[in-house]
Amino acid sequence: MRTQLASLLVSPLLALTVAALQAPAAMASTTVQSLDQTRDAIKTQDARKMYDSEMSGAPQPDGLGIALPPGFSAEFLMQQLAPGQNPKRLLVAGAKPWPQRAGTFVAMVCLAATAERAERLIKFGGGGCSDLSRDEDKNEVWVGVFESTAGSTPKLLARTDGPVDTPTDWSDTDIDLPLDLATQDTDAPMQAKPAEWQRFDLAPYQIRPGEMAFGMRAGWSEGYAGGGASFNALYLFRIDGPHLRVVFAQPMSFVKSIAGDWNPDGTREHDMSDASNTLVILPGKTDGFFNIQLRQQGEKWRRTLKWSGAKQRYE
DSSP: OHHHHHHTTSOHHHHHHGGGOOOTTSOOOEEESSGGGTGGGOOSHHHHHHHHHHHSOOOOOOTTOOSOOTTOOHHHHHHHHSTTSOGGGEEEEEEEEOTTSTTEEEEEEEEOSSHHHHHHHHHHSOSSEEOOOSSSOOOEEEEEEEEOOTTSOOEEEEEOSSSOOOOEEOSSOSSOOOHHHHTSOTTSOSEEOOSEEEEEEEEEEEEETTEEEEEEEEEEEEEETTEEEEEEEEEEEEEETTEEEEEEEEEEEEEEEEEEEEOTTSOEEEEEEEEEEEEEEEEEEETTEEEEEEEETTSOOEEEEOEETTTTEEO
16 A cells, blocks of 8 residues: 555654644544544545545556557657657556547656656556655656547647646645645745646536636655555646646645554554545636635635636636
């Protein structure tokens, strides 16, 4: 499990301090008497799905489209989306049909920092676009959109100008903080780049009349002594001529399990906390783009984001 792997990468000092790291806006924790009761204590469906993907060990859906559609190959996507990069760095190549645009496919390639690192991650990392090391050399993801018809070579419509380098903004959120942010200097930016790219999110994100964006889900996993946490963020991409640009990057959900006291029967208490947000497209507009709102599931927390013409993204 990824959480078990992450637990090997957390220093003893951080493991000792994690119990105190609860974001003020997060939902209150629930204490359960044993590990087998933890899932039932999770309050939101999205957090429960994250917990299941980490703990069940069951095969997960092909969220990145690694089983490539006809006409696509890993070599082709590498050439089109990350030209000039060493193909030995490639970890994952994926493509999926975009339901909101007929004959259109979203695609990605995930590259390790070096060819040597790619070899290690492919051997030990389970075949996804994740790197749970706690250094700065994160995997790179390059994203694009193709037009394709049966029997023809897919045509690249737009791609990111380089690897996605937009961090997730944690400065105003109800979602608990990953450990690196919770322990950093108080004056440091509340931003973090993902440790994992998990799946395409192809819900109908209409950002203005006649224009759709598509999403990708990114995440972080971390392990503690007897517990762990998972965090999820949503990135929205917009086609801007030949360019594909990130216009939204916000945390969406978390689930955390912190081990507590031992019981006389050998079981151990766990403090469970979670929260999940829903993205809602509002009817009001700013500079022609619909306003969007994050709403905490089952709670009253709300945040409305509006289009910034100067930055060409939501804020």
